[in-house]
Amino acid sequence: MKVLKFGGTSVANPENINRVKVIVQNVGSKKVAVVVSAFGGITDLLLNTASLAANQNLKYKESLAEIENRHISTIKELIPVQKQSGILSKVKSDLNVLETLLEGAFLIGEITPKLSDKIVSYGELLSSFIISEFFKAEGLDATFKDSRELIVTDENYGKAAVDFKKTNQQCNAFFEADKHQTFILPGFVASSSAGNSTTLGRGGSDYTAAIIAAAENADILEIWTDVSGMYTANPKLVKQAKCVANISYEEAMELSHFGAKVLYPPTIQPILNKEIPIVVKNTFHPEDPGTYIAKNNHGNGKTVRGISHVGNISLLSLEGPGMIGIPGISKRFFETLSFEDISVVLITQASSEHSICVGISDDDVEKAVAVVNESFNYEVASGKIKPVIVEKELAIIALVGDNMKSHQGLSGKMFSTLGKNNVNIRAIAQGASERNISAVIKKEDVKKALNSLHEAFFEENIKQLNLYVMGVGNVGSKFLGQIQQQNAYLKEELKLNIRVIGISNSRTMVFDENGINLNNWQTALANGEKADKSQFYEKVKSLNFRNSVFVDNTASEEVSQSYPDYLKNSISVVTCNKIACSSNYDYYKDLKQLAKKYNAPFLFETNVGAGLPIIDTLKHLIASGDKVKKIQAVLSGSLNFVFNNFDDSTTFHDVVKQAQKEGYTEPDPTIDLSGIDVMRKILILARESGNQLDIEQIENEAFLPKESLETNSNEAFFESLVKYETDFQKIYKEASEADSKLKYVAQFGDGKAKVGLQKIPKGHDFYNLEGSDNIVLFFTERYPNQPLIIKGAGAGAEVTASGIFADIIRIGNF
Known part of the structure; x- marks a missing residue:
């Protein structure tokens, strides 16, 4: 036998139910048990309707009408008209009973767990009956079987415990006697020994399928859902998440416990000992291979198999000097929570025994605080233990993998990855099996944490x-x-x-x-x-x-x-x-x-120097133990462009205008021509060399007239350049007569810096500096006489952009 389970999205509407039919038809000649959930959204609708009724809100009738309409319209779309009468009659009869139950809740103004189970069970009962009738109408050798007649539980309403001995007996007897090929069963629902309807918990349809598969020693259990298997992380949060082809039972249980919603955590328990494989498949892409879950299925030795998380977690901490060396504190703490049916999802305790910290659902916080403080009232009153401390708005993230055991460095890699991305870890837990490493973080950091870890462990170092x-x-x-x-x-x-x-x-x-x-x-x-x-x-x-x-x-x-x-x-x-x-x-x-x-x-x-690796080179010199003694540099590509193009055949105004037009100057050219830009650059180099210096300490030998420096607009600035053209020509003539070139030079040495226009003679390293190039000479302990020289284009949008790009790449390699 094969057992197939289809979730709510797989049976959400007539179109999807037709998909299910095709999948079932392709199973072959073997017997097949098909377990179905309620139509998508119906379970939540039933719960909301029951809540409205219990609060004596007449809107429950509108909600009930919506439930009725969903089921009636589905029948009318799926079933041929001539076959609808009996089916509609049965469904309406069930809906009438549901209406009576809701009326009862409305009249008494409350809803008990027992009544809630009865009401919510109608989602699966109605969907499975309608689907079975559709299969029959389509010619399949199918029959409906109420799971309440097969699965026996206790009367823990909402999450009943299964009596496997009685359940297995009833399953064996039924499937052996009935000769149909296809059996349609409602998931989620069961009944107590007294015949009362019970439910197996949200996600219980998976559990139903596993119970039947185990009872009948099925060849395989197929879980059909809306994703193509179990992923390395939640694909809704991590776009790069990949489907895991093979995984072990234990890994699947860990991942499902930590939020991998494609599989209900208890599902694996009934079939684990019988080693029945599970395949998680996609109803909407049945050709996808999905995830194959079986014993010792460890994925070719890979360490981390998945990253998952549980949201809406709070940390509850009990701490105080009165806990140290006192036996029974932990027992009382956990018993107190257990008696109130509060599930603990994470535990951590310091070796000093000074504190115990547990993770619980946000929904249980208020109740937990009250009962723990009451239980330890004496110790709190005497100052031995502090009142319980609560941290809310948290989540647990977990790395999961069988082969993580004894693999060095995984924890360090996990925590360093989170630390680099400013994800603060509030608590850590790791079991002795080392199959899981869990960390508690802020809820708001979950997406970043998952993506960071996925990148570190799964994305081939991209x-x-x-x-x-x-x-x-x-x-x-x-x-x-x-x-x-x-x-x-x-x-x-x-x-x-x-x-x-x-x-x-x-x-x-x-x-x-x-x-x-x-x-x-x-x-x-x-x-x-x-x-x-x-x-x-x-x-x-x-x-x-x-x-x-x-x-x-x-x-x-x-x-x-x-x-x-x-x-x-x-x-x-x-x-x-x-x-x-x-x-x-x-x-x-x-x-x-x-x-x-x-x-x-x-x-x-x-x-400094646009795209030239000046600062990077300086950092490497310092890091390697070298010390800078002196720096000489031409650091303004714009000023170098200006003085390389200015002569007695041009005007200073036109050359500066050209430099601005070609993007060599700042939008405000006075920043360049006043020397302030060069002052900033030499200041940065001095600081990066390990010197404490401020810009006011730098000497600036300005060449521009005071009037030009004090203009308040570009228009006024350029007008002033025309006015003082004779002065600029005089500067050029003096340099030319000295067989020198004009360069705006920055210098630093002995803790002092200065900038200014200089006449550079032939033979100097600065003399042949062309265009907008920059040059820096580093005189260091290792380069005392022949300096380390960096030279190249030091201005322009393209080279500056490439320098920014280079810094981005440095961060990528960080």
């Missing part, structure tokens, strides 16, 4: 980075274009999957949890909501994605002041905005410390 980009002007737009261009390469070669989740400019912002399509991000942004920097941050924080990176492509001081907020939430920051790192030293130092504390990289390679 790391996903989630970017939030502020500023999409010249640099920002080039950056997004580079990501789009290189996406496939990054996945294939560097195992990085980069998604842009949010984009903002000064006017609008847009978010897409699945990643913004970079083919048309401009359109999406144009149609986005009004830009708001604080709301942008709140959205990033609320999405709570793993491996999040805030990318600042602006020159805004306000944006730079938001970096601590991001870092404190373990959101990395990548920026070409120099303001933060060149502001007061304490703020710079604070940002660096926050990055370390919250394990969130703070990278700003483009602050």
